[in-house]
Structure formats: structure tokens, C-alpha cells
Amino acid sequence: MAHIHLEDGAFSPLWVIIWSLLAAGAMTVVLYTLRGGKMSPRKLAIAAMCTSVGFAVFQVSIPIFGGIHLNLTPLIGILAGPALGSISVLAINVFSAAVGHGGWGMIGPNTLVNMVEVILGYYGYRLIRAKMRMDRFTAGAAAATLALTVSALMIVGIVVVSGLQDSENTAQETLRNMLLLAGVNIAVGVVEGLVTGYIVSFIGRIRPDLLADAERGAAKGNPAAEARPDA
Amino acid sequence: MPEEMPRGRLAIYILMAAAAVLGVLAVVVTGNMSMEDRYANATGANTTGEEEGGGFLGFSLEAELVGFVVICAVLAVVSVLALRQLRRKEGEG
Numbered sequence: 001m002a003h004i005h006l007e008d009g010a011f012s013p014l015w016v017i018i019w020s021l022l023a024a025g026a027m028t029v030v031l032y033t034l035r036g037g038k039m040s041p042r043k044l045a046i047a048a049m050c051t052s053v054g055f056a057v058f059q060v061s062i063p064i065f066g067g068i069h070l071n072l073t074p075l076i077g078i079l080a081g082p083a084l085g086s087i088s089v090l091a092i093n094v095f096s097a098a099v100g101h102g103g104w105g106m107i108g109p110n111t112l113v114n115m116v117e118v119i120l121g122y123y124g125y126r127l128i129r130a131k132m133r134m135d136r137f138t139a140g141a142a143a144a145t146l147a148l149t150v151s152a153l154m155i156v157g158i159v160v161v162s163g164l165q166d167s168e169n170t171a172q173e174t175l176r177n178m179l180l181l182a183g184v185n186i187a188v189g190v191v192e193g194l195v196t197g198y199i200v201s202f203i204g205r206i207r208p209d210l211l212a213d214a215e216r217g218a219a220k221g222n223p224a225a226e227a228r229p230d231a
Numbered sequence: 232m233p234e235e236m237p238r239g240r241l242a243i244y245i246l247m248a249a250a251a252v253l254g255v256l257a258v259v260v261t262g263n264m265s266m267e268d269r270y271a272n273a274t275g276a277n278t279t280g281e282e283e284g285g286g287f288l289g290f291s292l293e294a295e296l297v298g299f300v301v302i303c304a305v306l307a308v309v310s311v312l313a314l315r316q317l318r319r320k321e322g323e324g
Binding site for chain 1: 239240260276286292299307317320
């Protein structure tokens, strides 16, 4: 997952407040969409498990490219949906800050970045699976890669716009370096995309009901999906 | 005769491969280092680094161990309770 790996104090208090208010606003919209609607126990159980797995996976550094980590945010979006998925990533960011992985002041910007991953993961999967009629692996891999590519570029924007308090770089130097970093994040996004594709196609084979929400309309008028619902 | 891959799917895989190549080039330019070091280098920020637990086969924990275990345990309990609630509701239905 894309995540701003900076400590508290990297952004000025003003920017911490701005990003935190934006994240709070986005979370208010999410809670508003959930109001009054009966949340199914199934969705809640999926969201709880996604949060648990997402948190655990995110803390593990994987020895690729010198050390990366996945947290499967687009997968959380596909399984839990955009609203519950957004709440799930907020919880993961708060818990991560609590164990020293990411600063408390970074919860706002990181939640915004992760919400974009969740929302694009969900709607990207729906679009590719239902409208473009792709198989589950391709739809999951493409949606996750797209979501993580956009979020990697979003991080560049957030860091460059905010500026860093203790940086010795000029804004142009930071932009150039952050674009290179975004390139690395995009490569990690492809790895996470492949992992997401495999997990989605595995879940589709053993528990296709867990993907029912994200696949509404996928089989309708899709000869491949009608003939082989496990595809 | 092997089945022909639909053009849309082929385009998606080509785009993903292009993104991967771009990323590998970025890794080659910047060198092998942890994500935290990449951020510190890219932004020119001074960093003390995040706490890192012991490693196994190159995998390591980027969190304070006790806190990680406690939060994982709490999340596991919440997940089990949510699952039990789901089973009970399905049983009623």
C-alpha cells in the first residue's frame, strides 16, 4: 500500500490540521452514507477480518526492493465495500501509529491516501469485472494496480504541497525525488496487484458470495461469467 | 490450438508490465533501501527511523512487538465476535 513514511514533525502543524480536517470530512461523508441503512452482519464480519489482516500484513517488511510492505487496501475495498473499507483503513492507520509505524500526525493524510485506494479498488473492480467482463484475476490485479498507482501519485502531491519542515531540499528537488519514489511505489503496486488478483480469484472459487456486492451485474449478459461463475 | 487472449486483457497486462518496468528502473536509480530510507532520501528529512523488530528470512516487523501482539489479539477477538454474530443471525434466518 502507498503510505507516507514520515515522522511526526515532518509536516508543519498547519498542514497536519488541514489534512486531518480533510480526512475527517471524508470520513463524515462515509458515515453519512452508512446512516440509517441496515449494515449486514456479513459485511461487518468481513470488515473486521479485513482490518485484522490488513493491520497484521502492513507491519511486516517484505525483502523486495530493499524492503516493502503490502496492506491489501484495494482488496479491503473489493471485499468490504468503499464505506466500511474506508473505516477499516482509518482503524489500521490509528493502530499502526499506536505501534510506532507512522506518525500520529500522518493519520490524516495516510487515511485520505488509503481511502482513495479502497474506493478505486472497489469501483475499479466493479467496472473491469462487470462492464469490461474480465475474469476475477485480471479484474482484481488491474483494479489494485490502478488504485495504488493513483495513490502513489497522490502521495507526491501531498508531500510537495505540504513541504517539509526539516528538509534541506528545494521544492523542485523534492518533487523530482518523490516522482522516483512514486515509481518504486507503482512497482510495489504491481506486486500487490498480482497478490490481490490471486486472492480474489481464490475467494471467488471457494466463497463467491463474499464478492457478491462487488460483482453485482457481472454475470448479467456476460456469457463467460454465466457459463463459469467461478471464472 | 491455444485460446486467444482478449485484447482488453492483453492491454491491461501490457500496462501492468510497463508500470513494473518503470518501477524497477526507479529502484535501479535510487538503489536498494527500506521504504523509510527512501522517504528520508527523497524529502531530505532527518529521520530517526521506525522501530523494527527481529527479522526472519529477510522479513521483519516494523512495529513495536508488544503493541503489535496486543492489537492483533484485540482485532482477532473482535473478528470472532463479528463472525459469531453473523452465524447467529444466519441461524435465525
